[in-house]
Each structure stands twice: as C-alpha cells, then as structure tokens.
Amino acid sequence: MNWTRPQRAILDLPSGSRAFVTGPAGSGKTTATTQHLLDLLSSGVPGASILLLVPQRTLASSYQAALRTPGAAAGGQVDILTLGGLARRMVDLFWPLIAHDAGFAHPVLPPTFLTLETAQYYMAHLVRPYLDQGFFESVSIDRNRLYSQLLDNLNKAAIVGFPHTEIGERLKSAWSGESSHLRVYDDVQTCASEFRRYCLENNLLDFSLQVELFRERLWPSLLCRAYLQNTYRHLIVDNLEEDTPVTHDILSEWLPEFDSALMIYDEDAGYRSYLGADPSSGLGLRDLCTDEISFTEPLVIPPTLEGLGARLGQVLDQVQTLPPGLPDGLEALDYPPEPIRFFPQMLDWVVDRVAQLIDEGVPPGEIAILAPVLPDALRFSLTNRLDERGIPYRSHRPSRALSDEPAARCLLSLAELAHPQWNRSPSKVEITYALLQTIAGLDLTRAHLLTEICCRMREGRLVLEPFGRLRPDAQSRITFSIGERYEMLRSWIEAYVADPEAELDYFFSRLFGEVLSQPGFGFHSDLDAGQVAANLVESAQKFRWAIETRAEPMGQSLGQEYIEMVRDGVIAAQYMGNWQPPAADAVFIAPAYTFLMNNRAVDHQFWLDASSNAWFERLYQPLTHPYVLSRAWTPGRIWTAADEFEANRAVLYRLILGLLRRCRVGVHLGLSDLNEGGYEQRGLLLKAFYQVQLAAGKDQANG
Amino acid sequence: MDTAKRRLDTLDPKQAFAFSQAALQDYQECRRRFQLRYLLQAAWPAPQAEPVREHERQIRRGERFHRLAQQALLGVPLDRLDAVAAADSDEHLAQWWQNFTRLLPELQGEQRYVETLLSAPLGRHRLVAKYDLLVLSPGPKLVIYDWKTGLKRPRRAWLEKRSQTRVYPYLAVKAAAGLRSGLSLLPQQVEMIYWFAAHPGQPEKILYTPEQYEKDERDLLGLVHEIDSLSSNQFDMTIEERACQYCVYRSYCARGAAAGSLTESDEEFEPEGEITIDFDQIAEISF
Numbered sequence: 008m009n010w011t012r013p014q015r016a017i018l019d020l021p022s023g024s025r026a027f028v029t030g031p032a033g034s035g036k037t038t039a040t041t042q043h044l045l046d047l048l049s050s051g052v053p054g055a056s057i058l059l060l061v062p063q064r065t066l067a068s069s070y071q072a073a074l075r076t077p078g079a080a081a082g083g084q085v086d087i088l089t090l091g092g093l094a095r096r097m098v099d100l101f102w103p104l105i106a107h108d109a110g111f112a113h114p115v116l117p118p119t120f121l122t123l124e125t126a127q128y129y130m131a132h133l134v135r136p137y138l139d140q141g142f143f144e145s146v147s148i149d150r151n152r153l154y155s156q157l158l159d160n161l162n163k164a165a166i167v168g169f170p171h172t173e174i175g176e177r178l179k180s181a182w183s184g185e186s187s188h189l190r191v192y193d194d195v196q197t198c199a200s201e202f203r204r205y206c207l208e209n210n211l212l213d214f215s216l217q218v219e220l221f222r223e224r225l226w227p228s229l230l231c232r233a234y235l236q237n238t239y240r241h242l243i244v245d246n247l248e249e250d251t252p253v254t255h256d257i258l259s260e261w262l263p264e265f266d267s268a269l270m271i272y273d274e275d276a277g278y279r280s281y282l283g284a285d286p287s288s289g290l291g292l293r294d295l296c297t298d299e300i301s302f303t304e305p306l307v308i309p310p311t312l313e314g315l316g317a318r319l320g321q322v323l324d325q326v327q328t329l330p331p332g333l334p335d336g337l338e339a340l341d342y343p344p345e346p347i348r349f350f351p352q353m354l355d356w357v358v359d360r361v362a363q364l365i366d367e368g369v370p371p372g373e374i375a376i377l378a379p380v381l382p383d384a385l386r387f388s389l390t391n392r393l394d395e396r397g398i399p400y401r402s403h404r405p406s407r408a409l410s411d412e413p414a415a416r417c418l419l420s421l422a423e424l425a426h427p428q429w430n431r432s433p434s435k436v437e438i439t440y441a442l443l444q445t446i447a448g449l450d451l452t453r454a455h456l457l458t459e460i461c462c463r464m465r466e467g468r469l470v471l472e473p474f475g476r477l478r479p480d481a482q483s484r485i486t487f488s489i490g491e492r493y494e495m496l497r498s499w500i501e502a503y504v505a506d507p508e509a510e511l512d513y514f515f516s517r518l519f520g521e522v523l524s525q526p527g528f529g530f531h532s533d534l535d536a537g538q539v540a541a542n543l544v545e546s547a548q549k550f551r552w553a554i555e556t557r558a559e560p561m562g563q564s565l566g567q568e569y570i571e572m573v574r575d576g577v578i579a580a581q582y583m584g585n586w587q588p589p590a591a592d593a594v595f596i597a598p599a600y601t602f603l604m605n606n607r608a609v610d611h612q613f614w615l616d617a618s619s620n621a622w623f624e625r626l627y628q629p630l631t632h633p634y635v636l637s638r639a640w641t642p643g644r645i646w647t648a649a650d651e652f653e654a655n656r657a658v659l660y661r662l663i664l665g666l667l668r669r670c671r672v673g674v675h676l677g678l679s680d681l682n683e684g685g686y687e688q689r690g691l692l693l694k695a696f697y698q699v700q701l702a703a704g705k706d707q708a709n710g
Numbered sequence: 711m712d713t714a715k716r717r718l719d720t721l722d723p724k725q726a727f728a729f730s731q732a733a734l735q736d737y738q739e740c741r742r743r744f745q746l747r748y749l750l751q752a753a754w755p756a757p758q759a760e761p762v763r764e765h766e767r768q769i770r771r772g773e774r775f776h777r778l779a780q781q782a783l784l785g786v787p788l789d790r791l792d793a794v795a796a797a798d799s800d801e802h803l804a805q806w807w808q809n810f811t812r813l814l815p816e817l818q819g820e821q822r823y824v825e826t827l828l829s830a831p832l833g834r835h836r837l838v839a840k841y842d843l844l845v846l847s848p849g850p851k852l853v854i855y856d857w858k859t860g861l862k863r864p865r866r867a868w869l870e871k872r873s874q875t876r877v878y879p880y881l882a883v884k885a886a887a888g889l890r891s892g893l894s895l896l897p898q899q900v901e902m903i904y905w906f907a908a909h910p911g912q913p914e915k916i917l918y919t920p921e922q923y924e925k926d927e928r929d930l931l932g933l934v935h936e937i938d939s940l941s942s943n944q945f946d947m948t949i950e951e952r953a954c955q956y957c958v959y960r961s962y963c964a965r966g967a968a969a970g971s972l973t974e975s976d977e978e979f980e981p982e983g984e985i986t987i988d989f990d991q992i993a994e995i996s997f
Contacts (some may be wrong), residue, residue: 055888077833081828082887083889100777517756531962541755542753663950
C-alpha cells in the first residue's frame with residue numbers, strides 16, 4: 008500500500024509515544040491507525056492490553072473488520088468500548104465497593120441497569136403526579152418527549168461534569184424569553200432531583216448515574232484504577248472530537264499511564280454536539296502528547312468539491328479568506344434543469360438520476376441519498392420508486408418505533424385479547440390486522456369477514472368464537488384450511504386465558520413458538536417478523552427485570568403496565584436493530600447525520616429537500632438546551648437569537664463539510680418549491696448555494 | 711429491493727468468520743441451527759426449555775455466580791461479596807459462593823487472567839474463546855478453569871466430546887502470546903479444569919497433550935474447511951430429533967411446538983451470544 012507522509016508517520020511512531028493526530032475527514036487517518044493496531048498485535052502486544060475507545064459503535068466498524076481477518080495476529084481480543092460501555096462494565100464489576108458510599112439504599116442487592124426505555128418508564132412514573140399538580144403546564148409537547156428531555160438533562164450534567172442539581176439554574180440563567188417560562192426550569196430541576204433520589208432508593212442506574220459513579224467513585228478508587236491500568240497498556244482513540252468532556256477529562260489523567268497512545272481528531276467536526284460532543288475539550292489533549300501528526304491532504308474529496316465547501320463556508324461566515332486558485336466547485340453540483348414545483352416530482356428526478364448514474368456504470372453502493380430527517384412517508388416514497396426501477400438499496404435509521412412494526416402490533420393485540428383482566432380489548436380493526444399477520448394465506452377481505460363473524464363481546468370483553476359454530480356457508484367462504492388455523496390460534500388463547508402467565512415476555516415467546524411461527528402461520532420462516540418478535544420479547548423482559556425489583560406495590564400486573572406504556576409511546580418507541588445487514592452494493596438511504604456516523608465515502612450524494620430548515624435548525628427542546636448545558640457555555644450568559652443564528656450557521660457548515668469530505672465525485676441537490684407538507688421553504692442551505700452561484704456568475708462576468 | 715433484508719446463508723467468501731466453541735458445537739449438532747444462528751443471524755424468540763421461569767432462573771443464577779467469582783478474583787473484598795451472596799434470593803447461590811470461597815486459595819499462580827478473550831487465525835477465519843479464569847504458573851504451566859453452574863454434574867465422556875474441551879486448550883496454546891508478550895506454551899503445559907459450583911468436590915481435570923493438540927488442529931481446520939465448502943442448501947437439519955426439543959428454531963424447521971423439559975436435558979444452558987463485543991448502553995445518536 009502507498010502510504011502518505013503523515014500515514015507513514017503514524018506507522019513509524021516510536022514505541023512509548025503518545026501521538027495526537029489531526030486532519031480533515033477522508034485524509035486517511037483511520038486507515039493508518041487500523042494498520043497501527045495490526046502492527047501492535049504483530050509486534051507481540053497482547054490484544055487484551057489494547058483499549059480502542061470510540062464515541063459511538065458505528066465508528067469502530069473498520070477496526071472490527073480488520074481484527075476479524077486472519078492477518079490479525081493470534082492473541083487476546085482488543086477491547087472496543089465507548090466511555091458509557093466502560094463505565095457500565097466497571098460499575099457492574101465493582102458495585103459492592105461503591106454502592107454504600109454512593110448512597111444507595113440497598114448496597115448488598117445488585118443494581119438494575121436501566122435502558123433508555125426503562126429509564127423513561129421510571130421518569131414517567133415519577134413525573135405523572137407532578138403533571139397533575141400543574142408542572143410543565145405552559146409547555147406543549149408529547150409526554151414521551153418530555154420524559155426524554157428530562158433524562159437528557161441528567162445525561163448532559165453527567166457527561167459535561169456539573170452537578171445535576173444545577174440543571175435548572177443553568178437553564179434559567181440563559182433564558183431571555185417570557186419570564187413565565189422560568190417556572191418550567193424549576194419544574195425540570197424538581198423532576199431531575201426526584202428521579203435521582205428514586206434511583207438511589209431503588210438501586211436503579213440510568214446512563215447518567217453510571218457515568219457519574221464511574222467518574223466520581225470508581226475512577227478515583229485504587230482497585231478499579233489499578234484494574235484499568237493493569238489491563239490496558241495501549242490506547243487508541245478515534246473521533247475524539249465526537250466524545251464528551253468527561254471522557255476527555257478521564258483521558259487526560261489516564262494518558263501518562265499508557266505505554267503508547269494514539270488519538271485521532273477530525274477537524275471541522277463535532278456532529279454529536281446535541282449529545283454532548285465537545286471538540287474543544289478534545290483538542291486540549293494535544294498538549295499532553297509527545298508527538299503531533301497533521302494530515303492536510305484530502306484523499307477523498309476532489310478539488311472541485313473542496314472549492315465548493317470553502318465557498319459555502321464563506322457565505323455562511325465560517326471561512327474568512329479563500330485560498331487563491333480555488334475552483335468554485337459548481338461543476339460538481341447537479342440539480343434539476345428546470346424548477347420543480349412539487350416534492351414527489353423532486354423524488355422522481357432523484358430516482359431518474361440514480362438510475363442514469365447506474366446505467367453509466369456507477370455501482371449502486373457508491374450512491375447515497377441523504378435527507379435531514381427520514382420520516383416513514385419519505386422513505387416509503389423513495390424505496391417504492393427504487394423498487395419500480397429494480398435498484399437495490401439499503402436504508403438505515405438509528406431509531407424506529409418497535410410498536411409500529413406490524414408483527415409487534417399483532418403480538419400486542421393478541422396479548423390484549425388473551426388478558427381480559429386488563430380491560431383493554433383490542434379494536435376489531437386491530438384483530439383483523441392481527442389475523443392477517445397470523446394466518447398465512449389470509450387476505451384482507453376474509454380477515455375482515457372472520458373478525459366480523461367470530462369476534463363477539465361477551466361480559467364486556469372481546470372473545471373469539473369457535474370456527475365450528477359458524478354457519479356452513481360462512482365456513483366455506485372463509486375456507487376450512489384457514490378455519491383450521493384460526494381454530495388453533497383461538498384454542499391456544501382460550502387455554503391461556505384459563506391459566507395465564509404472570510410474565511408477558513413468556514406469553515409472547517410461547518405464542519410465537521407454539522403458534523405464530525409454526526407451519527401455516529404468518530411468522531413461519533419469516534426472519535424479519537422473528538426479529539421484531541425477538542425485540543419485543545427482549546423489551547418486555549428488560550422491562551420486567553427493571554420493574555420487578557421496585558419496592559412499592561403496583562396497582563396492576565407488570566404485563567398490563569408494559570402494554571399501557573407501549574400504547575402511550577413511552578416504551579418500545581425505540582428500536583435498536585441488533586442485526587447488522589451485510590454490506591451490499593446498494594444505494595444507501597439515511598439521514599445525513601447517520602451517514603456521517605457511518606464514516607464512509609461514496610462517489611455520489613443526493614441531498615434531498617435542500618430548501619428545508621431541518622438541515623440546520625435544532626429540534627424543539629423547551630426543557631433542555633445543548634449549548635447552555637455544554638462546558639463551553641459561560642454560566643450566567645443569556646442565549647440570544649444571534650447565538651441561535653450563529654449556531655445554526657456553524658452547524659450547517661460542519662454538516663456540509665462533513666458530507667463533502669465523504670464524497671468523491673459529485674453532489675446532486677433535490678430541490679422543489681414546496682416541501683413534503685406542501686409549504687414553501689427557503690432554508691439556509693439553499694440560500695447559501697444561491698449565493699455561491701451568484702458570486703460565481705459575477706466572477707465570470709468580471710473575468 | 712431492500713438489501714438490508716437480504717441475509718447471507720453461507721459463509722461470506724470475502725469476510726472472515728469468528729468461530730466460537732458454541733458455534734462449532736451448534737454446527738456439529740445441527741448444521742441448520744448453525745446456519746440460522748450464525749449466518750442468517752435469525753432471532754427466534756421461542757422458549758428453549760420448560761418450565762420457562764426455571765430456565766430463566768438457571769441462566770441468571772449462573773450469570774450472578776460468574777460475576778461474584780470475577781469480582782473475587784479481581785480483589786473485591788470477600789466480606790462485601792459474602793454479604794451480596796447472602797442477600798441473594800436464590801437459595802443455591804449462597805451455597806455455591808461458599809463452595810467457591812473454599813476453592814479460592816487454590817487459584818494462585820504467577821498471574822491470573824479473569825474473563826479473558828483469546829483469538830487466533832483458523833484457516834481463513836478466526837477462532838475465539840472467552841475463558842472464566844486462566845492461571846499461569848512458573849514452568850510455565852497454564853490451568854484453564856471453567857465454572858459450570860448446572861445443577862447436574864455431567865459425565866466426563868460427555869464433557870470430552872464437547873467443542874469447548876477441544877477449543878479451549880487448543881486456543882490457549884495457539885494464542886498464549888496474547889496473555890503475555892513472548893509467552894509460548896507446549897500442549898503438555900496446559901490443563902483444563904471444569905469446576906462444578908454445585909459439586910465442588912468433583913472437578914473434572916483434563917490434561918492436554920501434543921497428540922491431542924495435533925488432532926484438534928486437524929479437526930478444527932477440517933471443520934471450518936467443510937463449512938466453507940457448503941452451499942446454502944447443504945446446511946441440513948439434524949437427524950437426532952430429540953435435540954430439536956431444546957432448539958429455539960424447532961418451529962422454523964417444523965420439528966415441534968413445545969420446548970423440552972429442563973429436568974430431562976443434559977445441557978447446561980448458558981446465555982446466547984457467548985462472545986460479543988461489549989458496547990453496553992450507549993447514548994446512540996438520535997438525529
């Protein structure tokens with residue numbers, strides 16, 4: 008392989024060095040660092056003594072792939088962790104050492120680690136009585152978003168490193184709007200403090216408490232520190248700029264202890280700032296290193312796109328002066344030849360262009376279709392068009408509602424039907440769709456007919472009538488083959504009702520294994536439905552494990568509580584896919600930030616809905632604030648509209664550069680006068696492109 | 711078409727596969743199960759054994775015991791762990807813990823490696839294993855300890871046939887340098903001890919030999935070569951249909967509905983996904 012000079016510098020690092028590597032994305036830093044890792048192993052360094060730290064798992068994929076190859080030397084396994092993962096592992100291991108002093112009420116009992124959804128459940132449990140008292144009255148927001156923003160505040164306090172008791176004050180001191188809103192921040196503080204108190208009383212560990220325990224109790228503890236220092240002798244950190252201030256703090260103390268360290272810092276990035284990423288505190292680690300290696304030459308981005316990025320930066324006031332001779336980059340930019348009025352027409356244009364590129368010999372895997380956000384409707388519209396052309400694609404969204412999956416909805420409806428004591432009968436429409444999912448070969452008409460004939464209200468609850476009681480003409484319309492399978496399902500549920508399980512996950516598991524996945528039923532040999540069912544079982548199981556230790560009695564069964572939380576959107580609203588599809592030669596469809604966090608380059612990028620404000624505006628978060636709760640923020644300063652405007656432009660510029668530096672050939676702008684909702688938008692991204700075009704036109708006229 | 715829904719049903723010719731003892735055991739028991747679990751990565755949430763509640767209790771009890779052992783070996787004060795074990799709601803755990811504390815003084819050596827992962831190339835693939843405890847003594851001599859947390863003690867003949875008994879000592883020899891830079895071990899310097907938490911006086915000791923090492927190498931390479939050569943329709947179901955009772959994929963293969971009885975099984979059930987990279991709970995990006 009032909010290594011560039013800075014890549015060579017990484018590979019030739021003397022043993023014992025602590026190197027800080029900077030450079031733009033796409034300049035070959037990770038490629039050289041992966042080789043450095045393999046060289047360490049080949050030189051006899053035990054794999055288990057190497058810690059590879061990344062802010063997010065997707066950013067470790069190239070290292071994982073390299074470690075899987077037979078070329079990687081025999082030995083121990085390299086630990087690939089996030090700080091959150093390391094914190095959890097240490098808390099789990101050294102819990103008996105710290106539980107008492109940290110103030111947990113039951114230090115000899117094991118801790119319960121909360122997932123995002125079980126933390127949200129407990130937050131909902133605690134906040135509901137406050138809502139009845141009028142908390143958050145002036146805020147109009149979905150309840151589950153309210154709970155998640157309250158948790159987000161606690162997480163921010165933990166990863167930035169300030170006491171959770173200061174959340175309300177920090178938010179209040181930066182507020183410049185209506186003074187009546189200040190009360191909301193008092194409410195925020197009350198809920199945060201109450202949640203923390205409850206966690207300590209019940210041995211519950213949400214993400215924020217895990218990080219705090221690690222930072223305040225375990226990191227200073229001799230035993231844990233000795234364990235970490237004896238275990239890990241070599242450090243590699245990638246995407247340091249995407250990590251949090253507390254990670255950087257710990258690294259700054261830990262760094263002198265390593266036999267070698269290599270830290271990679273991407274310039275002009277920090278995309279995870281909403282999640283607490285702090286590029287400036289990451290950069291501070293440079294001063295603690297013995298060597299510094301700077302990458303300047305991009306290997307991916309062509310000069311045209313580099314020029315385009317710089318010019319966009321200039322109109323966004325992020326770049327002061329342009330280097331001489333820089334191309335304007337407009338030739339690498341493609342957009343509809345005629346103005347497009349409607350959004351669907353823009354999608355047609357995008358798919359036409361994709362098809363054309365593939366006809367010209369561009370591999371589908373070298374094309375990415377990116378949008379600021381990717382709602383279901385947009386995804387469906389796009390994939391439908393790609394299907395019609397026979398173009399392979401893969402789409403990825405970081406989170407997807409489990410409860411929206413048809414297979415999960417089927418299981419939830421059947422659970423309600425099988426638990427009459429919950430007083431939550433599913434609707435007839437839900438039964439129809441559940442039957443449609445359950446019985447292979449059943450069509451919508453017969454599913455509807457079956458529901459109408461067989462579903463009866465009896466003693467205030469919905470029951471399924473035996474197929475044999477139907478009139479013969481109805482039986483033959485539905486068909487006996489379907490009737491037989493319907494009867495298997497019905498009798499299974501009837502037997503269950505007579506002797507129900509206490510645990511909902513056991514119910515799901517049995518129903519799946521004994522009926523739904525059997526031959527003749529809809530889940531049989533359907534691996535995707537199996538995956539959804541497995542996620543639901545796991546979600547219900549983790550819920551049970553997190554809740555069954557609760558001290559105070561509940562008014563209803565765990566299963567009923569779970570179902571109600573699902574229906575309220577508090578849980579099963581997130582779907583962390585635990586199955587990674589193999590990399591395929593297919594068009595990649597994703598939100599722009601998801602693409603960045605996959606850290607791969609393509610030849611062609613399509614930027615959908617370029618006029619949308621979603622490219623730069625932050626989400627509506629009335630209960631939290633990523634900038635005010637960051638370490639860079641000076642407490643007491645007021646957050647103004649000018650700050651918001653400046654932040655939006657900086658965010659947009661970083662995003663543009665991040666995308667362009669992962670593009671080898673050209674950018675295709677999806678533009679339409681009206682957006683998906685039928686509204687006209689002229690967002691910053693579009694305006695910036697217009698200004699660059701205008702300036703280029705003037706230059707040409709002058710030249 | 712959405713290629714995210716397309717799954718590979720043979721070994722990927724372009725990518726190496728990480729073979730664990732569990733994967734090899736699955737392959738030897740049922741090729742179809744191996745294909746479903748490791749190649750298609752099919753999540754199939756049917757019960758594995760009945761009663762489901764007792765099955766779950768058994769697995770979680772085993773996990774808690776492993777955690778206590780790990781904590782003790784890493785130096786967490788025993789009085790704290792005594793209190794944790796005594797407070798546990800499972801009546802077996804406190805007894806197992808007492809059994810373990812009596813074993814602890816024997817677990818001394820020059821160096822101990824607790825819950826350690828080793829890996830080595832195996833043909834064009836890799837072999838990986840996670841060890842409960844490795845004790846390295848001068849000589850050098852390496853003792854591999856594996857904690858078994860089933861209520862029944864399996865027979866030696868049964869243990870000898872397990873992939874674990876073949877893979878663990880073989881990989882320890884092959885990847886010794888992963889423990890300490892420059893360390894190399896001869897097969898005869900390795901011993902494997904199965905220690906049964908419920909039967910502490912009856913450990914099973916298996917001495918490794920050069921002949922066994924050579925045979926294991928031949929067998930393991932042959933096995934992965936065989937798997938490499940299979941086309942998707944050659945991953946046949948086992949002819950031992952009794953095994954299907956304890957396999958979650960039995961409905962997929964039309965081999966029955968209800969799970970087998972826990973009390974009639976020889977297996978010690980362990981959590982699935984024995985070797986995973988531990989990312990734990992990460993605040994995932996949520997754009």
